[in-house]
Amino acid sequence: MCACPVTLSSPAALSDWNGVIHGLLSHGQQTPVHLGRLMEAEPDFAMGHAARGLFCLMTGRAEVLPSAHDALKAAKTSAAHSTITPRETGWITALDLWLHGKPTAAIYAVEDILRALPHDTLSAKLSHGIRFMLGDSAGMRRSVERILDAHTADHAGRGYLLGCHAFTLEETGEYERAEQVGLEGLSLTTDDAWGLHAVAHVHDMTARPDCGIALIENNTAAWDRSNNFRYHVWWHKALLHMERGELDIALGLYDAQIRADKTDDYRDISNATSLLMRLELEGMDIGPRWEELADFSENRVEDGCLVFADLHYLLALTGASRGAARDSMAARFARDASKSGEMPARVEAPGKAALAGLTAFSEGRYDAAFADLAAARPLMQTIGGSHAQRDVFERITIDSGLRAGRYDATSAILRDRQKTRGGHVDRFAATRFEKINTARGIAAQ
Structure with missing residues (x-):
């Protein structure tokens, strides 16, 4: 698909490899089908084994680590018995480094490929994906x-x-340039779910829900055949409806689309928990929905792959009052933070403070919650995800401050959040500024 060298021996295998590339770029459902068929036909394809291992790591699930190690072993064995390209070697190196706790070094290995092959869109998407999980937007x-x-x-x-x-x-x-570039990309590749979602992010950050909803509804080709990423697009639509004050529609989308499939993929759990938390912060009764998410999250207490995932599991555990599981996660955070490496460093800061703050908030200890969440805030980007995804933690921080009567400090965070959004004031910020002004007025009287 991008005219890069690859050691495959048949046109059929090359067709399936192109299917893998297209599937990864478009978040398509058929990616594993193409990869499985390819590896059955070409079991010694080293880059295919490396791809399988890297795709495992991108799921952020502890139980796939053995499969990723098996893939690395198979890739190295295949490479030792054949002549492969530097590009393929780079993918194997990236897998090896990431498996050994060095995701940043894995990125550098992929960037080495891109220096030699700047037209390699597949490797570009891989670098993009790992950096996203590390919160490296500038990179x-x-x-x-x-x-x-x-x-x-x-x-x-x-x-x-x-x-x-x-x-x-x-x-x-x-934001303006992002919207222009995203729409240009969609005009070239109408099935680009990631590009569509990039523009939806712009509408979220600039408080233009009507435009965002129309974008999603008018570009179904971008997401209706994608893998579970389509649930994330529906999540964006739910946020946009919340911005219009349509909380009932957002909850309806949760039931009909966002949790249509009860998966335990961390990305699906994060969509669900963060939406329910937002709705609860707006005073909505979401009924027993936390229970289903908490059942999955209890099984993830010991995962420890991503702080981003862990904190969303924690939302489910606190939402369903699973105190024992919550305490087990806190104990595991303490153990992980004592280790060395990139990911343990993220557990140490901001992970431990964020976990403590979220726990305190769930228990009504709002002053402690605000102190911990405000302390975690400067490093929250390093847990990965996007501004929109991490905003649930911003909202909890702000509401903690409000409930604790920390009006000056909370106002400062609201203004900083507004600055990040290009000066735009969304519905959440407007209502919280109003609450602060009301509280100050009452205090003055």
Whole structure:
């Protein structure tokens, strides 16, 4: 698909490899089908084994680690018995480094590939994905912008790379340009769920829900055949309806779409828990919905793959009052934070403070919650995800401050949040500023 060298021996295998590439770029449902068929036909394809291992790691699930190690072993064995390209070697190296707790070094291995092959959209998407999990928005942008010129008008992957570029622009605060680039990418590749979602992010951050809802409804081709990423698109739509004050519609989307499939994928759990938390903060009774999410989250207490995932599991555990599981997660955080490495460092800070703050909030200890969450706040981007995803923790921090009567400090956080959003005041901020002004007025009387 991107004219990069690959050691495959048959046109059919190459067709399936192109299917893997297209599937990864478009978040398509058929990606594992193509990869499975390819590896059955070409069991010694080293890059295919490396891809399988890397895809495992991107799921953020502890139980797939043995499969990822098996994939690495198979990739190295295949490489030792054949002549492979530097690109394929780079993917094996990236898998090896990430498996050994060095995701940043894995990114550098992929970037080495892109320096030699700047038109390699697949490797660009891999770098983009790992950086996203580390919260490295500036690095994501630099990576994409280094290779934009190599993705010329006739490049089959140009639209997908523009979708990635749009997301990096949005995450680094260039909202107008992000929208323009994202829409240009969608005009080239109508099935780019990531590019569509990048523009939806712009509408969320700039408080333009009507535009965002219309975007999603008018571009169904971008997401209706995607994998579980389509649930994330529905999550965005629910947030946009919340911005319009349509809480009942948001909850309806939760039941009909966002949790239509009761999966335990951390991305699906994060969609669900963060939406329910937002709705509860707005005073909505969400009934017994926490229970189903808590059942899955209890099984994830010892995972420890991503702080981002852990904190969303914690929302479910506290929402359903699973105190024993919550305490077990706190104990595991303490153990993980004592280890060395990139991910344990994120558990140490901001993970431990964020977990303590969320726990305190669930128990009504709002002053302690605000202190811990405010302490975690400067490093929260490092847990990964997007501004929109991490905003649930911002909202809890702000509401903790309000309930604790910490009006000056809370106002400062609200203004900083507004600055991140390009000066736009969304419904959440407007209502919280109003509550602060009302409380100050009462205090003055």
